[in-house]
Amino acid sequence: MAANQNSSNPISYAFGHFGTSLETLLLMIKGILLEYSSTLQLVTSMDLSDNNLAGEIPAGMTDLLGLRFLNLSNNHLTGRIPKNIGNLRLLESIDLSRNQLRGEIPPSMSALTFLGYLNLSENNLTGKIPSSTQLQSFDISSYDGNHLCGPPLLEICSTDATTSGDHKNNENNEGDGLEVDWLWFYASMAFGFVVGFWVVMGPLLFNKSWRFRYFRILERLEYKIRNGHH
Template sequence: MRGRELQLNTSLAYVKSIDLSSNRFEGEIPQEICSLVLLRNLNLSMNQFSGNIPSKIGNLSQLDTLDLSLNHLSGQIPQSLSSLTFLSNLNLSYNNLSGEIPLGNQLQALPDSSIYEGNPFLCGLPLSTKCSEDGNSTPKDPKDNDNEDGNEKFWFYVSMALGFIVGFWGVFGTLIVKKSWRYAYFRWFDDIKDKVMLAIALKMARTQRKL
């Protein structure tokens, strides 16, 4: 079956588990697979499937496990996927999926972000990537992050320098310009110095008396 397109017929209507992983199936996932309403486990991982995930995937109401990882699937995740109330194991990693992850009670019950890893254009919870207004996400170039970090550091040091200059001249500039303030400042400084020296002398005298 390697290298050939997967074809289904109505004789599979009562199948409950399909595992066709690690083959070389290519082309789109057949829409007919969505008619297997008794299916509980579907594993098509590690193939070469392309195109969109079938929009009627939500018809598989009994589905418990769905693994479509390591293919070439693209487009958005169908909203109907969130209606699979029995779904407890999901893996869509390492495809080319894009857009916002559908909101729904069942998908929100699967908070593991590794389910969607390897799809850089996906956005929304449980991923940390936020969606833009059009529901799409564009990954940042690492060089952009480096530039942003460099700009932040630059403005941090600039603000420190400006703060020092303003603080220094705010105090000492005033003392230089205002003669009366300058005298008052040095008198205050002398008073503080005398009080500190007196406190030290008293402390030493008390220590010597105890000895």
């Protein structure tokens, strides 16, 4: 990350090459070069907004474990948000708005439970907003000007839509299966009734001797019932 110095600005910033470890910070304030090294780990607030900073956010910045407030807004920063930004557990405020940051919001950001302010608007961020109590509690304006999806935004992620569609299809298929089962149940009942009816009544209708015996049995049964009551 580097700064384009502009003599018209009363304050400008200059950075050395950090590489993967952020150990030294050089600040050019009104022409005076200040260096922070051993005290850098004690920094709790960093506001480098509106300073024409370019390049990627140093991964070593996530080693500043005491950091509570970070503002890098309105610069020309590119690349991705450091994936280990969740290491900064004490962060209460992050403003990375109005840059050219790309890629997805790191899942580790969901671990920032103290976060009370977030602004990632006007970048080129994509993908689903990680699920957490904090990230879903911010106003949608915190994510404006990106290509993000998922709560708290109204845009549904394509994977969620596919999953939801598959779930509905499964429910429909299960419903269709139940309907088929019930149809077979009623059909078997009707078939059983018809078969049972003809098994009993068929011989009586078409066989005179069976019909005669059947009525004789009924007469005897009626006689016994009557005699039993007297």
